[in-house]
Amino acid sequence: MHVFLETERLILRRFTENDADALFELYDDPAVMKYLNGGLPADRTEIVTLDLPAFLGYYERFPGYGFWAAIEKRTGDFLGWFHFRPRPEDPVDEPELGYRLHRKAWGQGYGTEGSAALLAKGFTELGVRRVTAFTMTVNHRSRRVMEKLGMKFLRTYFEEFPEHERAPGSEHGEVAYAITREEWLARNRS
DSSP: OOEEEEOSSEEEEEOOGGGHHHHHHHHTOHHHHHHHHSSOOOOHHHIIIIIHHHHHHHHHHSTTOEEEEEEETTTOOEEEEEEEEOOTTSOTTSOEEEEEEOGGGTTTTHHHHHHHHHHHHHHHHSOOOEEEEEEETTOHHHHHHHHHTTOEEEEEEOOOOOGGGOOTTGGGOEEEEEEEHHHHHHHHHO
C-alpha cells in the first residue's frame, strides 16, 4: 500500500486496480452522485476502463498529485476519495481539490480533515501557489467544507450538461472557490 499522507483518522493512499469494486459501490449510490450526474446508476465497465486508469496515470505524470483512496484508520473501510491535481487548463502549481465520500462518512468532518491535510501538504511540500475547488451552487455541504478551509468564493458560472445528466439544482449554476499560499499561511499562523 502506497500511503500518500495520514491524518488523525484517515489514510490517503494510491488507488490500485483492485479498487474497482469499492469505486463502483461509491458511484452507484444515487445520493453520492446527486450533484454530479443527477444520481444515475454507475457503469462498472467505465470505472475499470476509464476512471481507474486515469487515477493511476496521475501518479507518474504529476508526482505529488492525483486521486487518493480515503481509508478510515480505525476500521480500514474505504470512505471514498480525494483528488488534488492540476486541471488541464491550469498551471501545475494551481491544483484543484475535490472529494467524493460515502454517505456513512458525511457529517463527520472527514471532508474537511482530508482536504485540510492536502492543502497543508501542497502549500508546505509541493510548492503550490493556489488551490481551487468547484461544486454546484446548491451543494451546501461541499461549499461549507471549502469555507471551513478558508477558501474564498470566486464566482458562479453555468455549464451545459446533457439533459439526462442534469442534476437537481443545476439551473443555479456552479461555484468556484480558491485559496492562495499566502492566505493559507496567514490563516495557519494563528
